[in-house]
Amino acid sequence: MPELPEVEAGRRSAERVAVGRAITRVHVADDPIVFERVPAARIRRALLGRRVQAIGRRGKHLWLELDRRPWPVIHFGMTGGFHTPEGSEVRLISSGKGRRAPLWPPRFTKLHLVFDDGGELAVADARRLGRIRLRHDPALEPPVSALGFDALLDVPTPAKFRALMTGRSAPVKALLLDQSFAAGVGNWIADEVLYQAGIDPRRRAGTLSELEIRRLRAKIKAVVATAVRVGSNSDRYPRTWLFHHRWGKNAAAMTGRGEKIRHDTIAGRTTAWVPKVQR
DNA sequence: CTCAGTGTTCAGTG
DNA sequence: TCACTGAACACTGA
Numbered sequence: 001m002p003e004l005p006e007v008e009a010g011r012r013s014a015e016r017v018a019v020g021r022a023i024t025r026v027h028v029a030d031d032p033i034v035f036e037r038v039p040a041a042r043i044r045r046a047l048l049g050r051r052v053q054a055i056g057r058r059g060k061h062l063w064l065e066l067d068r069r070p071w072p073v074i075h076f077g078m079t080g081g082f083h084t085p086e087g088s089e090v091r092l093i094s095s096g097k098g099r100r101a102p103l104w105p106p107r108f109t110k111l112h113l114v115f116d117d118g119g120e121l122a123v124a125d126a127r128r129l130g131r132i133r134l135r136h137d138p139a140l141e142p143p144v145s146a147l148g149f150d151a152l153l154d155v156p157t158p159a160k161f162r163a164l165m166t167g168r169s170a171p172v173k174a175l176l177l178d179q180s181f182a183a184g185v186g187n188w189i190a191d192e193v194l195y196q197a198g199i200d201p202r203r204r205a206g207t208l209s210e211l212e213i214r215r216l217r218a219k220i221k222a223v224v225a226t227a228v229r230v231g232s233n234s235d236r237y238p239r240t241w242l243f244h245h246r247w248g249k250n251a252a253a254m255t256g257r258g259e260k261i262r263h264d265t266i267a268g269r270t271t272a273w274v275p276k277v278q279r
Numbered sequence: 280c281t282c283a284g285t286g287t288t289c290a291g292t293g
Numbered sequence: 294t295c296a297c298t299g300a301a302c303a304c305t306g307a
Contacts, residue, residue, distance in 0.1 A: 002285065002286085003285060003286095006285075060286080075286085075287085076285095076286090077285095077286055077287080078284065078285060078286050078287095079284090079285080079286095127284090127286095129286060129287070130286090131287090143287090177286090179286090179287080186285055186286070187284090187285060187286085188285060189285090249283090269284090269286090270283080270284075
């Protein structure tokens with residue numbers, strides 16, 4: 001479930017499990033899509049025996065900083081994520097007698113690491129839209145180098161933010177989803193931010209007033225920071241958020257305040273918005 | 280069986 | 294060349 005807050009939660013759990021440990025075993029799935037045809041042996045060679053020094057992140061990309069380069073750079077796509085043997089992301093499946101038992105490593109595991117203290121970390125991705133790459137300096141090489149500001153750590157000043165929006169003719173929703181603009185913003189965050197800022201998602205970005213731009217920037221910061229602060233646990237998102245009501249395109253969908261929610265395809269994505277509030 | 284889906288890329292268009 | 298759009302990608306689960 002990876003927009004920035006989920007990826008950041010993954011980064012922190014990987015930090016707890018991996019930082020300071022050496023990798024003693026590596027299992028690489030045979031998946032030419034996720035690994036972009038890089039041979040499994042090369043992935044293994046880069047990881048085996050290495051010590052993890054830190055876990056980096058920018059937008060929705062993560063990487064393990066090892067004691068030797070290259071480093072693995074991970075993108076979770078739509079369905080990927082980190083898993084640990086006791087972690088909350090571990091999937092439960094039915095075992096033979098109708099009981100539930102954890103499957104380890106999980107289904108669809110692409111990369112499975114075992115550390116010298118016995119800890120383990122797996123990257124799983126059912127839909128295979130995720131990617132695992134090797135880079136010598138992730139921040140300076142694509143795809144990470146092509147990202148815009150990080151929506152948690154590097155939101156530009158109001159003046160710079162405004163400059164980024166001027167002259168843009170794409171719908172503001174499309175601009176928010178553009179990772180070279182705001183790295184880490186995904187579909188639900190874009191909708192949440194536009195709802196809270198009171199902006200119609202179809203508006204062309206360059207037509208927003210200075211006040212609207214300020215509100216938009218402030219809401220990007222607030223929504224992302226809040227979601228990260230509660231560890232991406234959506235049960236703890238404020239009740240006022242559109243988030244809790246936007247899923248499932250039922251015509252009767254309402255916000256907590258009884259405002260009617262509309263679902264349209266904007267910028268090629270299902271967009272939940274509230275015409276009464278968003279102008 | 281059909282379709283939507285928390286994401287990105289790339290060909291095509293203007 | 295640039296900005297933008299929409300289809301394609303791959304697969305699960307409703």
